[in-house]
Amino acid sequence: MSTPTGEQFALTRTSGNRQSRAIITELAAGLRALSVDGIDLVETYPDTALPPYGSGIVLVPWPNRVRDGAWMLDGSAQQLDLTEAPRGNAIHGLLRNTGYRVAERSDDAVTLAATVFPQHGYKFQLETTVRYALTDDGIAVTHGIHNVGTASAPVAVGAHPYLRLGDVPVEDLTLTLPATTHIEVDDRLNPVTVTAVDGTGHDLRAGGRVGDLQLDDGFGGVGSGATHRLTAPDGRFVELSRDPEFAWVQVFTNRKFPRDGELGLAIAVEPMTAPANAFNSGEGVRWLEPGQTWSLGWGIRYSG
Secondary structure, X not given: OOOOOOOEEEEEEEEOOEEEEEXXXXXXXXXXXXXXXXXXXXXXOOOOOOOXXXXXXXXXXXXXXXXXXXXXXXXXXXXXXXXXXXXXXXXXXXOOOOEOEEEEEOOOEEEEEEEEOOEOOXXXXXXXXXXXXXXXXXXXXXXXXXXXXXXXXXXXXXXXXEEOOOOOOHHHOEEEOOOOXXXXXXXXXXXXXEEEOOOOOOOOOOOEEHHHOOOEEEXXXXXXOOOEEEXXXXXXXXXXXXXXXXXXXXXXXXXXXXXXXXXXXXXXXXXXXXXXXXXXXXXXXXXXXXXXXXXXXXXXXXXX
């Protein structure tokens, strides 16, 4: 049966008494489902629907927003298509509506590939891959970006998972975010300035109850080896680990996420290698030379 997200790749891994499962979509190489021992670790959605609010999708060659879709390249104005029309921005890269192709597959892993072709406001060509491999307690995700063009290409990478912990109400989870800076934004969610979180309500290093938070905010200063964590009242937790390149994170407490026919609270914890509007600020953007490849990863782990 055809689905709006294309083929669904079901992965299963059994180790001892523990079993992990995932579903990856052909569209945007999305993480549609992930569970360990039957405990859901990400929000899911029906296979008859598109990913709501970017749920689980890959963000390449930039995460988040480019203000007005406009940026400068060697003194020449570039204009990306405006894909966040209400706010007049280009959002979440160029592959969110692309069907990936299978490069490699096994029972517990799949590698999907997609090409970024030259287009409006981005004249570069990239071959990209994303590998999802189940682990005993979650999943490991590895991105590969290869510049197959003839000019140095600006690249940033992100992902858009909505984390959960089984049937624990999202509002009762505690979010721990090891970030030292907060990105202040305008009414179109584009950066204005960066401030230290010390002494503010955005300091989540010691944790904050999700139900008390109202965020669609970017954070930086995430140290090497630090993880983002959601903890249940009984001490169980799900965490997002990341390579050091993912030094920024966007947190979205979405109170309109569709679940079982109703709208409710969900929380996206989005690892990013660059903040919003990075093509203009240059912050976190990596310039890949022709023939160069960049590999980096992140993962989700359950402890209970």
